[in-house]
Amino acid sequence: MADWTRTGFLGLNDVGYHALRTLLFRRPAQAWHESIEELLSDWDANPAMQSLCQWSHKRAFPQMPTHVGGVNLPYPMMLAAGFVKGLGFSSEREALAASHETNIIPGWRTMPALVGPVEFGSYTRYPRLGNPGTVIWRHTSTQSTQNRIGLRNPGAVAAAAFLGRHATDLPDTFGINIAVSPGVDDIAQQREEIVESLAAFVGRGVHPSWFTLNVSCPNTEDDPENNQTETLTRELCATAVTYLRENAAQTNGEIPLWVKIGPELAPAQYSVLMRIFHEVGVRAVIATNTLPRTAPIAKHLTAGIGGGDLHHHAVNATRWLMQDKHQHRYNTDVIGCGGVMDGTTYNTFQRQGAQAMQYWSALIYRGPLAAALILNESSDE
Numbered sequence: 224m225a226d227w228t229r230t231g232f233l234g235l236n237d238v239g240y241h242a243l244r245t246l247l248f249r250r251p252a253q254a255w256h257e258s259i260e261e262l263l264s265d266w267d268a269n270p271a272m273q274s275l276c277q278w279s280h281k282r283a284f285p286q287m288p289t290h291v292g293g294v295n296l297p298y299p300m301m302l303a304a305g306f307v308k309g310l311g312f313s314s315e316r317e318a319l320a321a322s323h324e325t326n327i328i329p330g331w332r333t334m335p336a337l338v339g340p341v342e343f344g345s346y347t348r349y350p351r352l353g354n355p356g357t358v359i360w361r362h363t364s365t366q367s368t369q370n371r372i373g374l375r376n377p378g379a380v381a382a383a384a385f386l387g388r389h390a391t392d393l394p395d396t397f398g399i400n401i402a403v404s405p406g407v408d409d410i411a412q413q414r415e416e417i418v419e420s421l422a423a424f425v426g427r428g429v430h431p432s433w434f435t436l437n438v439s440c441p442n443t444e445d446d447p448e449n450n451q452t453e454t455l456t457r458e459l460c461a462t463a464v465t466y467l468r469e470n471a472a473q474t475n476g477e478i479p480l481w482v483k484i485g486p487e488l489a490p491a492q493y494s495v496l497m498r499i500f501h502e503v504g505v506r507a508v509i510a511t512n513t514l515p516r517t518a519p520i521a522k523h524l525t526a527g528i529g530g531g532d533l534h535h536h537a538v539n540a541t542r543w544l545m546q547d548k549h550q551h552r553y554n555t556d557v558i559g560c561g562g563v564m565d566g567t568t569y570n571t572f573q574r575q576g577a578q579a580m581q582y583w584s585a586l587i588y589r590g591p592l593a594a595a596l597i598l599n600e601s602s603d604e
Contacts, residue, residue: 292507537561566600
C-alpha cells in the first residue's frame with residue numbers, strides 16, 4: 224500500500240478513536256476493560272470480525288522487518304503482556320474444565336489479527352484469581368494507566384491446554400510471558416514452577432516465537448525487586464534457558480528467552496543483570512515492567528503504573544542497559560517498554576539503542592491501531 228494511503232487510513236482511525244474515547248472514558252477504567260474482554264471473547268469466534276481485523280491490519284501496518292532477541296518481527300512493535308492473559312480461576316481443575324467449555328483467554332485470536340505480535344500472559348504455574356475489588360485506573364493528565372490486577376490468569380497448564388487445542392490458529396509471531404507465583408520464596412520451588420510452566424506449553428505443541436520470564440511483579444504486594452538479585456536472577460534465567468535448549472528438538476529449534484525487569488533499579492544493578500543475561504544466554508531484556516506506586520484506593524496497597532508516568536524511568540533503564548551492552552559487547556538485545564505513546568516517545572527509546580518496543584497504555588489512549596500510528600509518526604520526525 225502506498226504510504227499516503229496508509230497515512231490517510233491511520234488519520235481517519237486516529238480522529239475516529241479520539242471522538243469515541245470521550246464516550247469510553249465516561250466509564251471507569253475497570254468497567255471499560257471488562258467490557259472489552261467480553262467483546263474480544265465474542266470476536267474471537269466471529270469469522271467476519273477476524274476478516275475485518277486482518278483487513279484493517281494490512282492497511283495500517285508497514286513492513287519493517289526487525290530482528291531482535293533471536294526473533295524476526297514484521298515491525299519493531301509488540302503488544303506487551305497483560306492485555307491478552309485470560310480469566311482467573313481458583314484451581315487448576317476449574318480452569319481446565321472451563322478451557323474445554325469457554326474462551327478462557329479473550330483476545331487470543333482477535334488481537335494478533337488486528338495489532339500483530341502480542342505477548343500473552345503473564346502465566347503463573349497455578350491459576351490465580353487476582354486481587355478483588357477495583358484494580359484498574361486511568362490517569363488521563365499523563366496518559367498513564369495503573370493496575371493491581373495481581374497476576375490474575377488461568378495458570379500455565381490450562382492456558383497451554385486451551386491454546387494447544389487452537390494451535391493451528393495461533394499467529395505466526397507471538398510470545399508467552401511466564402512468572403513465578405507471588406509469595407514463593409524457595410528457590411528450588413521457583414525453578415520447578417518455571418520448568419513446569421514452560422513444559423506445559425511446549426508439551427502441548429504451543430511453541431511461541433519467544434518466552435519472556437517476568438522477574439518483576441509490582442502488582443502483588445511483593446517486593447518488586449525480589450527476583451532481581453544477582454543469585455536469584457541467575458538461577459531462574461539459567462533454569463529457563465537450560466530447559467529450552469534441552470527441548471530444542473521438540474520445538475524445531477531453541478526458543479529464545481527474554482526477561483522483563485523493573486524500573487528504578489540502580490545503574491549498578493542493571494549492570495549486574497545485563498552481565499548475567501549475557502552469561503546465561505538470555506536473548507533480550509524488556510525495560511521495563513510497570514512502576515510500583517501507591518494504589519488510588521489505599522496507601523498500604525501497591526499498583527503498577529504504565530504509560531506516561533513510567534516513560535522516563537524506562538528510558539533511563541534502557542540507556543544504562545545499552546551502555547553495558549556496548550561496553551562489554553554483550554549479546555543480549557534491549558527492548559523498550561514504558562510510555563511508548565507516539566512517534567516522539569518511540570524515537571526517544573530508539574535513540575537510546577532499543578531495537579524494538581512494547582506498548583500497552585497506548586492501546587487505551589490511542590486505540591487499537593496505536594502501534595501503526597506510532598510507527599507512522601516516528602518516521603515523520
